[in-house]
Amino acid sequence: MTIDWSRISPDRFEQLCTDIIRSEGFYNIRRMGGSGDRGRDIIAQKQTQLFFGSKETQNWIVQCKRLVKTNLSIDDLSSELNKVRMHQIDYYLVILSNTLKPNLVDWIDGISKDYPFKIIINDIDWLESQLKREPSLYKHYFENDDRNEQIYSLKNSTDLQIYTAGKMPSIALRGQITKWRNDLEISSSKLKNKIGFYHPEFAGCDHTGIYLSETVQSDFRMISQSNLLIAYLEDNEQFGTISEIMIAYSMNKQIAIFIDEKIKKEITVPELESEHSVNPEYYEQVYEKVFKTNHSCPCDLMNELQPIHLNEYWFMIEFLRLRQPDTFIKMTNSENLNKDIIGYLKEFEK
Structure with missing residues (x-):
């Protein structure tokens, strides 16, 4: 089995690792991600059968390293271990997309006794054996040839056509665009x-005799002619922007969504009561403010929640994460929006 790991994003790789450990019997799986995670990509638990029918619950931290052109170094692993030392865990697992070097194996053997948890490194051989054992995972992540080819083509293009989705100018003037677009x-x-760039026209009365249906058809045509849609969600009622995003999805376009942090629902209690215990009041507030229901069962759905979900668009975000996982989604604010979009576009130069 030969896999081109450069065609899978780090976030997509982390999702693959999540699916693999779930198939291995792990539960209470929480993807942490982002800054401030103190070295954690995934925290999870697993039960082990002991003698006489008793069971032991193990706490794990799993880090996912999608490395293509570089290898995991001693310095990298040492830095991560120092972060992980803060947590009360039983196992620390690193999953690599390439081969573990012999010098690192020897180093781990020498320092493992200095840590209160067991260190496990699974490299590409283990990964590929898991994918052979779970062919449905391989098919889901690597056999969407049309999608993979389009992404590869886009990444290697020197000419990008971008459709910008977002709020329209408040002034009904032909050719007027919002500040962030400018x-x-x-x-x-x-x-x-x-x-x-393709910028959608103002969809209201601008005294030019343009009908709404013509405006929609024009936007539809511009999306079809673009190869990338960039959307900015800055308030809770951008239903037109959602329509544009879903049109781009239906056309198999690459999508990048930037969500203003000001529309994030404020949860007034901490998520965790302790290292591995979620605060029940946190569940209640999320269900009430985000899901609009008084149901507050701490179900597995909560384990998948991230700050990016805590707004009116949580369903669309999770839909795209499942159906088109290479969709880029980032929280930002009006001051950093331009810098964040340019940072995303620079990835196409690599």
């Missing part, structure tokens, strides 16, 4: 790639 045009002119 800033993006100016900043993107300094990039290596040649970038063209």
